[in-house]
Amino acid sequence: MSVKRERDVSVASTSDFATQLFSALCDEESTKGENVLISPISIIQSLALLQDGATSESANHVQLTNLLGPSNILNAVRSLQTNAIREDPSDKKNSAVELNIASSLWANSLNASYVELVKSTHLVEAFPLPKQNPFAKMNEWVAKRTMGMIKDLFDPSQPVDSNMVAVLVNTVYFRGTWLEKFDESKTVEGMFYTSSKNEPDKTLSARYMTASRRMKVIKHSDKLGGASILVLDYGKNESDTPEISAMFMLPGNSSDASMTSLISGLCSQPMSDLLGKVRSTEVNLKLPRFKLNFGPSSLVGSLKNMGMTEAFDNSKSGLFNRMTNDPRTYVEDILHGAAIEVTEEGTVAAAATGAVMKSRSIVVPFELKFNRPFVVSIIHRPSGLPLFLGRIEKPELMFASNDEGNGNQGEL
Template sequence: MTETRVRDPIGTRKRCGGEDPGARDYIGAVTRMGVRIKGVLGFTSPPKLDAATPASHQQAQKPCGVKGQHGPSMTQQTQKFELPPELKKYPAQPTPGQKTEDQIHSSFNKLMSELKKPRAPYVLSLANRLYGEQSYQFVEKFLNDAKKYYEAGLEEVDFKMKSEAARVDINKWVEKNTQGKIKDLLPQGSIDAMTRLVLVNAIYFKGNWEKKFPKEATTDGQFKLNKTQTKPVKMMNRKAAFPLALIPEMNSQVLELPYVGKNLSMLIILPKEIEDETTGLQKLEKALTYEKLMEWTRPEVMRQQEVEVSLPKFKMEETYDMKSLLISMGMEDVFDGQKVNLSGMSPNNDLVVSKVIHKAFVEVNEEGTEAAAATGAVMMTRCLRIPQVFNADHPFLFFIRHNPTKSILFYGRFCSP
């Protein structure tokens, strides 16, 4: 079982001084942004060895993004989010009088409805909430749109006098909406009397493998950290037919492990050999783009074949302060009290983003995946065919994908047990 839980709060404080083409483009933008963040995280110093980060962190940013920002602040985010500034390429069947900026949020709402289909053979819950200072005035349209498109209602709290109690309440809400997997999202000191608004997003995913790994086949193994170092690990083993492809230019394999129902899959990209003295992934991560990820995992190249799969059982949890990362990617205005324009949220335009905290949990075992994150098999004639080997006993990248929309819900890097 794989389990993933993720939470993203954005803190703002008062400044001292059918197929919907819009949804398809939105998915591409989210995934493209996620891949860029993945690359930045991969080359921090020291590098994060275990990075489990969902593209869904955009869900927390969007209500205060296009909806709340005006002027250069909005232009900067749409550029870094890789959406066109005019937003007019989204003919998402707008209702009469609907502004083009609303089309992005409408497309996101449709995507969330697709992901949360009733009676799905997996558990995927998404929750959003705004925590606002009770004495502060917010733009009514911002609050209405946040509730309409993101189901993010406003909870009025007393940040001025009871900031610590508010922090505890927010953390409890997060813990509840991630089935207890994400605890203490906001550390002590992250909320104070100057805080005016906290935007929080929680996502929880739990899915069982379509083809489970037999528990009796799990063995003790050695995971190669690099060319010279290893660590003990429990390796799950299974021989069955799975979609598998080779990426020749990267000397890597990509394997698809479907979850029950096949609407969701885990994609694993594994370098065939360790080529450097660190994680073995640097060449792959430097080359990885959204377009290449889509190309490498096209159904035409992912051929169903007999594969001997060895995959480590793992559990990982990471917390990131996304502020410095987003600034390094060029999204600095929202953190700068002299430049930011959040007049779409505040009639006084006196807000500035102070923190973006992201926390993720992923667990992979024989049953499937838990995270806080199509039928039609190709039949092949039986013959004396040697099974392919996919032995993930060294660092790899993984992605959890919603197959009907090609949306990447979670992504990460496993480098050490």
């Protein structure tokens, strides 16, 4: 297979996993009409750690392999992690784009061969499982690597469980400055119209970043139910090829069916294909300043619906023989939390995933007003990997600079 063909397969499979999981989460009863935000890269990394520990040729290993797709997907993710890794995210404040990916393993008695494997292939930091307040210490690790954006991935009050075998954790932190920043003096007040499924006729006061210039868009895509897409790049120099871009996707209309058609359409094609279809045109844009936090939420239900069932079955034995000599080991839960902030300067986003394992026991300018629910993705262009993917139903709309959190998320 050619290098290009391998990359195309990798991109398509990764995008397929990302959009299928995103769609499954959006369809859950508990999230209908609510915000949803995930980092597919973080989840893939965590599942890859499980895959490496699954018993060879077992149903568990087959399910994880089928879910993640071809091995070159993981190679692409590993390459991205290797190139993005930073010892301390705060050291990169002066850069226009920053991406940090980190993984950790917390356990006392795993197979040495497994620990060495994940250290070398996933750059995992290995720690002993703390005897006191284990989840509080893991939360500290997560908070440090997400610059405080994800503070409590795990319930810190959860007591020590003698059946706990290991906890696998992954974090992603992204900070990007717009290639063309918005002029703060042109930010205006307006209203945001929430989904009819959730608080009918409810409107929220908002601050809209505005711009009128040539931008990259897709107008009224039939394959996405009439949705329009805006692509905004991150970076310093217009002469440089952007590595990371944001895609803002506005459904064709305000109906629930239109949002559903958009999300269904994303499942039918790699998002990188959409980047190749954008065209530069004059645009009058209104985009809200916003931030949102999602989770921590369990991914177990959605992953089971996607075919990953064996790993969670505590009645089975020998699920993870490459990881541990304890044949009773299974995955109790997989938690995921994510956060994002979008302002005139750019975007800050972070996510964390934790797998807890136990042993049983000029033409007329195109108008784009994001004043109703929309979808946003942050995508790594060279690899086609979606770093974040979210449905924005009820954003927390930011007004003044002091609304942008507690200041520890990193500077734009």
